[in-house]
Amino acid sequence: MKSAAGTAVAVWSGFVGALALLLAIWVPGDELANLLLWGAALAAATLAAVLAILARRAPAEPKLLAVPDLSLAAVLIALGLIAMLVAGAAGLWLLYIGAGLLAFGAANLVRELRAARRRP
Amino acid sequence: MTALAPAPVTRPTPASGVIEWFAGTDHKSVGVRLGVTAFVFFLAAGVLALLMRSELAEPGMQLVSRNTYNQLFTMHGSLMIYVAITPLALALGTYIVPLQVGAAEILAPRVALVGYWLLLAGGITMCTGFLTTHGAARAGWTAFDPLSDSVNSPGTGMDLWIIGVTLAALGATLVAACVLGTILVRRAPGMTMLRIPVFCWAMLVTCLMVVMSFPVLVVAMALLYVDRHFGGVFEGAGGAVAYQHLFWFYGHPVVYVMFFPFVGAVAEVVATFSRKRFFGYKAIVLSLLVFAAISMSVWAHHMFATGQVKNQYFALTSMLLVLPAGVEYFDMIGTMMGGAILLRTPMLFALGFLIQFLVGGLSGIFVASPPLDYHVHDTFVIVAHFHYTLFAGSVFAFFAAVYYWWPKMTGRMLGEGLGKLQFWVMVIGTNLTFMPMFFLGNDGMVRRIADYTPQTGWQHLNEVATLGSYLIAVSVAIFCVNVFRSLRAGTPAGGDPWEGQTLEWATSSPPPRHNFDRLPPVRSHAPLLDLREERQARGAGAPA
Numbered sequence: 001m002k003s004a005a006g007t008a009v010a011v012w013s014g015f016v017g018a019l020a021l022l023l024a025i026w027v028p029g030d031e032l033a034n035l036l037l038w039g040a041a042l043a044a045a046t047l048a049a050v051l052a053i054l055a056r057r058a059p060a061e062p063k064l065l066a067v068p069d070l071s072l073a074a075v076l077i078a079l080g081l082i083a084m085l086v087a088g089a090a091g092l093w094l095l096y097i098g099a100g101l102l103a104f105g106a107a108n109l110v111r112e113l114r115a116a117r118r119r120p
Numbered sequence: 121m122t123a124l125a126p127a128p129v130t131r132p133t134p135a136s137g138v139i140e141w142f143a144g145t146d147h148k149s150v151g152v153r154l155g156v157t158a159f160v161f162f163l164a165a166g167v168l169a170l171l172m173r174s175e176l177a178e179p180g181m182q183l184v185s186r187n188t189y190n191q192l193f194t195m196h197g198s199l200m201i202y203v204a205i206t207p208l209a210l211a212l213g214t215y216i217v218p219l220q221v222g223a224a225e226i227l228a229p230r231v232a233l234v235g236y237w238l239l240l241a242g243g244i245t246m247c248t249g250f251l252t253t254h255g256a257a258r259a260g261w262t263a264f265d266p267l268s269d270s271v272n273s274p275g276t277g278m279d280l281w282i283i284g285v286t287l288a289a290l291g292a293t294l295v296a297a298c299v300l301g302t303i304l305v306r307r308a309p310g311m312t313m314l315r316i317p318v319f320c321w322a323m324l325v326t327c328l329m330v331v332m333s334f335p336v337l338v339v340a341m342a343l344l345y346v347d348r349h350f351g352g353v354f355e356g357a358g359g360a361v362a363y364q365h366l367f368w369f370y371g372h373p374v375v376y377v378m379f380f381p382f383v384g385a386v387a388e389v390v391a392t393f394s395r396k397r398f399f400g401y402k403a404i405v406l407s408l409l410v411f412a413a414i415s416m417s418v419w420a421h422h423m424f425a426t427g428q429v430k431n432q433y434f435a436l437t438s439m440l441l442v443l444p445a446g447v448e449y450f451d452m453i454g455t456m457m458g459g460a461i462l463l464r465t466p467m468l469f470a471l472g473f474l475i476q477f478l479v480g481g482l483s484g485i486f487v488a489s490p491p492l493d494y495h496v497h498d499t500f501v502i503v504a505h506f507h508y509t510l511f512a513g514s515v516f517a518f519f520a521a522v523y524y525w526w527p528k529m530t531g532r533m534l535g536e537g538l539g540k541l542q543f544w545v546m547v548i549g550t551n552l553t554f555m556p557m558f559f560l561g562n563d564g565m566v567r568r569i570a571d572y573t574p575q576t577g578w579q580h581l582n583e584v585a586t587l588g589s590y591l592i593a594v595s596v597a598i599f600c601v602n603v604f605r606s607l608r609a610g611t612p613a614g615g616d617p618w619e620g621q622t623l624e625w626a627t628s629s630p631p632p633r634h635n636f637d638r639l640p641p642v643r644s645h646a647p648l649l650d651l652r653e654e655r656q657a658r659g660a661g662a663p664a
Contacts, residue, residue, distance in 0.1 A: 005304035015413030074230035078237035
């Protein structure tokens, strides 16, 4: 089932790769344009390869999934990232607050994941 | 025969209220919050557009200064692209995709939640530029360098815009990665890749494009920020072109990110309201893959006028787009042919999308030709072209999707009367607004100007366009009234009010926390239609 997912992404990366090849033949001198299109094709090919590997390792029966209803850790991580980026306009002080929030959020995430693993 | 959905483990007490709004990870809740947030930004961007149209209705400066006008068009485009239409598309995917593939939850729900907060913060950060001394960003939604550098765009507003765009792009990438992963690895038993609905295929290619192209925008924004504060990044003519390459490698695919999900939604609507299985399923799947691949390789057609790109390659790939687009139209028409078409509100909006997008698409073929592009470059022809694709196309399809899936999301129907009224007012408003722009642009009216002289003779067409924009505002107001009435006292929808064909209609409206207790067997991309046909064949005739 999942190998077909890899195939779909591989087909898409093949199409992008073909267009990148055409670009490389037609416009060899434009390094940035070639880099961008080849980059997309290779990134998609990598994703397809990862999916193929995952499909081989997948268990036959679907596993029970621990799904969180709430995640304050995710919100803290988001707020940390936001603060760190907005620091680019507001000043260095916000960068420190953002880093603190990010660290606190990451610690909470570890706690959430451990708690989820402990549940039957 | 039924298959058990993968049973998730969850906390015994479901979250609710403010904390749920703040930190809830249910894909339906994240999808609704993302959709509502994006719609609020859509309304804000619409208000900015009304101010611009009011200013342009007559020659002379009436309402705003030239500087403010520059901020208005910059923020209108930025809000619409970065935090309104793109997130609306992703919101639909976040809500609907797990239901359609029979998953209990989106892949990595915490990551989707982080994505939502980044998108929200991105929009707010951009808008806070209005509160700064120099005002909001005014270098256009593209922020071309050197127009956006520290000399030509001084002040914090431009920095806030860069940070806001970065946050929005990161947020969209995270949400898209979750939706993509859900399609690829969270499908229910029996739901093979060639059985996922057309909407899911459309979301798959959309999310692939987001994941491959949006990070390039983040890089472009980071470099622009460094260039503004430290210099030395985009220096000289080569630097300006390099910025454009980076920007348009995101900037063109994003047009399709704002298009494919709505094509998918329209495909679902057309099949359901034609009472037929979607015609040419495999052809549309292939066309979506080809379409998405080609649209990754056309970005430099925005740069024809720079003289720094190989126009032939990008003109060829741009014109190739017509082939997969033609397949999609062919399939939609094939689905309707011989069907028992029901002209309910979602179907009207879907038809509106199909007809009006054609104007945008066909005018796109004209501007894919470099000689014609030179003539109309930076004129109102371009404004008309992309508004026919994004507004007359995508926004109409968005409303088709909302009217179609609203009963699933809320358990209540939207009013048909108000829906049809909204449709017709919006059709008239849209065409009055954007059709005159083709003539204005061809006559030489360039975009991003706050004023024109009476001698140009452009006043009457501008008045018509302004009147049309007010009609669009009225149509959106009708929609808001419809939503309010539905939430207060809408007719209960039941699980499957439209006799849908895909899995989301096999559960209650709104769906329970983990979507399904049991799943019907999946033997095609229209499992509920299969069940219905099976029962009819057995003589029961009862709906699924």
